[in-house]
Amino acid sequence: MRADAQKNYEHILVIARDVFTEQGADASIRDVARKADVGLGTMYRHFPTREALFEALLRTSFDELRVKAGELESVEPADAALIAWLREIVGVARSLRGVIAVMVAAIEQPDSALHASCVTMKASGTRLLQRAQADGLAREDMDGADLFALVGALTWVNDQPALASRADHLFDLISSAILVRA
Template sequence: MRADARKNRDHLLAVAGTVIAEQGAEASLRDIARRADMGLATLLRHFPTREALLDALLRTSFDELTAQAAELETSGSAADALVSWLRDCVAVAHEYRGVTELMAAAIEDPESALHASCVAMRAAGTGLLTRAQAAGTARTDIDGADLFALVAALAWLGDQSSFAPRADHLFDVVTSTVLTG
């Protein structure tokens, strides 16, 4: 990719991140392009679909969560590792308002641009959950799909203005339910 095209792409991603954080995942692509001082055609040349744009935005964060899970699998207690990763995962999902619905749909749709990133993230969480279950510190009647759904639910709570003040408390309630002892 040419240097100017890379610069435009990076600028579009930075602006898109800000707009989506403010307006949610359904923010107007035209508004993103306008705020980036570029035409819609330029945005669509780099990101032909909304999902492609969201995948580019989220991939770095999801890759970091996957790497973090790998590090946590060998350090600290299994329960602490799981809770730490869950907190960070919820924070990433919450950072871009409205993305949880897209993540939930993408995990079931292999054709989705977000599918691979979501599957990798779910697998990373499943590894931490399995480790905690093997250590006897997490319930054995849940799996990675349940954990992924809990992340989506907790991120959604943070998106709701009436629930946002209770999001941390509810995170603690949910994690204490997932963990045993």
């Protein structure tokens, strides 16, 4: 990519993160282009769909979550590693209002631009859950899909003005429901 095109690409991503944080997942690509001060042609050359824009925004975060999960796989105890990763992913999902619905849909759609990133991220959390289960520290009756659904629930709570102040408390409640206390 040419230097000026790369600069535009990076600038659009910075602006898009701000727009999606402010307006949520339904923000208009036109709004992003206008605030980034680029034409729609430039916007669509880099990101032909809103999903492609989300994929670019989330790819780095998902890669970081995957790396973090890999680091946590060797951390003892396994329950603390799982909860640390859960806190990280909820933070990422909360940073872009409404994105969890896009992520959930992408997991079910193999042709989605976000599919591979979401599946990889979900698998890394599943490994942490399975490790905690193998050590007898997490419920046996849940799987990675359940864990991802709980991430969605925790993210949704934060998107609700009347509940946002309870988000940390609810995170602690859900975490304690995942873990088995000896």
